[in-house]
Amino acid sequence: MKYISTRGGMRPQEFGHILLEGLAPDGGLAVPEHYPQVSGQTLEKWRALSYADLALEILSLYITDVPRHDLARLCQAAYNPSLYSGVQMVPVKPLRDGFSLLGLSQGPTLAFKDMAMQFLGQVFEYQLERTDRTLNILGATSGDTGSAAEYALRGKKRINVFMLSPDGRMSKFQRAQMYTLQDQNIHNLAVRGVFDDCQDIVKHLSGDLAFKQRMRLGAVNSINWARIAAQVVYYFWGWLRVSTEPLQPVSFAVPTGNFGNILAGHIARQMGLPIHRLILATNENNVLDEFFRTGTYQPRRAHQTFATSSPSMDISKASNFERFVFDLVDRDAAQVSQLWRQLDTKGYFDLSALRAQYTERYGFRSGSSTHDDRLRTIKRVYEENDMFIDPHTADGVFVAEQFVESNVPMVVLETALPVKFGETILAATGQEVPIPRHLQQLVDLPQRVQVIDAEPQVVRDYIEAHALL
Numbered sequence: 103m104k105y106i107s108t109r110g111g112m113r114p115q116e117f118g119h120i121l122l123e124g125l126a127p128d129g130g131l132a133v134p135e136h137y138p139q140v141s142g143q144t145l146e147k148w149r150a151l152s153y154a155d156l157a158l159e160i161l162s163l164y165i166t167d168v169p170r171h172d173l174a175r176l177c178q179a180a181y182n183p184s185l186y187s188g189v190q191m192v193p194v195k196p197l198r199d200g201f202s203l204l205g206l207s208q209g210p211t212l213a214f215k216d217m218a219m220q221f222l223g224q225v226f227e228y229q230l231e232r233t234d235r236t237l238n239i240l241g242a243t244s245g246d247t248g249s250a251a252e253y254a255l256r257g258k259k260r261i262n263v264f265m266l267s268p269d270g271r272m273s274k275f276q277r278a279q280m281y282t283l284q285d286q287n288i289h290n291l292a293v294r295g296v297f298d299d300c301q302d303i304v305k306h307l308s309g310d311l312a313f314k315q316r317m318r319l320g321a322v323n324s325i326n327w328a329r330i331a332a333q334v335v336y337y338f339w340g341w342l343r344v345s346t347e348p349l350q351p352v353s354f355a356v357p358t359g360n361f362g363n364i365l366a367g368h369i370a371r372q373m374g375l376p377i378h379r380l381i382l383a384t385n386e387n388n389v390l391d392e393f394f395r396t397g398t399y400q401p402r403r404a405h406q407t408f409a410t411s412s413p414s415m416d417i418s419k420a421s422n423f424e425r426f427v428f429d430l431v432d433r434d435a436a437q438v439s440q441l442w443r444q445l446d447t448k449g450y451f452d453l454s455a456l457r458a459q460y461t462e463r464y465g466f467r468s469g470s471s472t473h474d475d476r477l478r479t480i481k482r483v484y485e486e487n488d489m490f491i492d493p494h495t496a497d498g499v500f501v502a503e504q505f506v507e508s509n510v511p512m513v514v515l516e517t518a519l520p521v522k523f524g525e526t527i528l529a530a531t532g533q534e535v536p537i538p539r540h541l542q543q544l545v546d547l548p549q550r551v552q553v554i555d556a557e558p559q560v561v562r563d564y565i566e567a568h569a570l571l
């Protein structure tokens with residue numbers, strides 16, 4: 103399998119080459135040259151596989167430059183059931199007949215990002231070892247992504263992590279999750295400022311190409327292809343658990359921000375997985391919902407992004423959307439380049455002429471929810487199912503309800519556990535969410551964090567002093 107750029111300016115490359123890169127050299131995103139096909143017969147054979155073995159089957163279609171026995175070892179390590187709480191690693195939780203949640207949040211940081219990040223940690227370490235390189239990850243987080251990255255990369259050889267977070271602005275639980283890590287390769291820098299200050303510092307330092315190269319800086323952001331590939335696995339897993347006959351159509355509803363989560367569903371569907379509808383759910387930051395309803399994509403600016411009660415989806419510029427648009431325009435890289443040039447100059451593009459393509463050929467539906475919708479959904483599920491769901495999952499449930507069809511099972515991806523967002527659950531239900539037993543001590547453990555001023559120079563000096571070269 104080789105990878106090309108959505109903008110056409112990269113000669114075909116192996117997985118190992120694109121793994122550690124961010125954008126392609128032409129500013130586009132790496133995509134596989136084709137989508138491998140999985141037949142109905144193969145799907146039936148996969149029903150009995152463990153999650154790790156299923157991951158191996160699917161990832162080996164995309165990662166052809168790692169020997170199979172090595173890839174098997176990486177999958178076993180990333181998807182070792184001991185890392186995931188609960189009786190099952192990735193359970194299906196029925197809310198009623200034909201309507202279930204797919205539990206993707208049993209991993210170490212209680213959010214679905216672990217499902218991809220755990221694999222990324224393994225394959226990064228493997229690739230660095232193989233090419234005798236080191237990598238210093240520089241990132242900014244408002245909570246979920248940073249902790250998932252740290253838990254995936256803690257203790258890994260040849261990798262250091264420098265994670266900027268806004269001092270005092272994450273929940274007590276999120277702070278405890280990140281700052282209690284004692285691994286020497288994890289550096290938590292709490293910045294006196296807000297998330298945007300953290301982000302600006304990262305952009306500033308990564309934009310200094312000489313510094314970036316000298317310090318071997320890298321990122322683990324959501325455009326990383328290995329994360330997308332690893333997410334494809336759980337759509338297959340969900341279908342295999344929910345379907346009761348070969349090639350049975352199943353719909354998936356997906357809480358989405360950067361279009362990463364649902365892009366993996368699109369790829370699974372293109373590989374032949376019988377997905378009926380892919381239902382995109384956004385919160386008040388509904389730029390993607392707007393696209394699927396009207397055909398116009400008009401990202402908002404950072405200061406126009408609403409701070410909502412499903413904060414991990416507070417994104418107005420969906421970095422992975424370009425990969426979908428590449429397929430939508432029949433992989434015409436020149437047209438993708440032209441559309442993204444137009445985004446820069448006019449701030450929007452209009453693909454309403456392709457409506458039949460994305461609704462019928464690719465099966466997309468969409469919707470968005472408000473704070474009130476979210477709270478009412480959390481309350482209803484609590485009353486009807488005696489179960490707490492997190493606000494992002496609630497966005498998925500709320501939108502999914504509008505697209506239920508008889509005889510088509512609906513699966514909503516559960517993207518975080520409710521305990522991460524206890525205040526919203528309390529507001530919705532009047533109930534405190536119990537902290538899982540294995541995490542009760544977390545908030546009392548010693549924390550390892552440096553509080554610093556919001557100055558790029560301070561972070562630059564810190565990296566100079568601590569980078570792994």
Ligand SMILES: *Cc1c(COP(=O)(O)O)cnc(C)c1O
Pocket residue numbers: 213214215246247324357358359360361362363364414415494517518
């Ligand atoms: C990151 C995240 C999402 C959105 O995922 P994308 O890959 O940005 O589409 C949804 N819910 C939670 C809890 C998240 O952390």
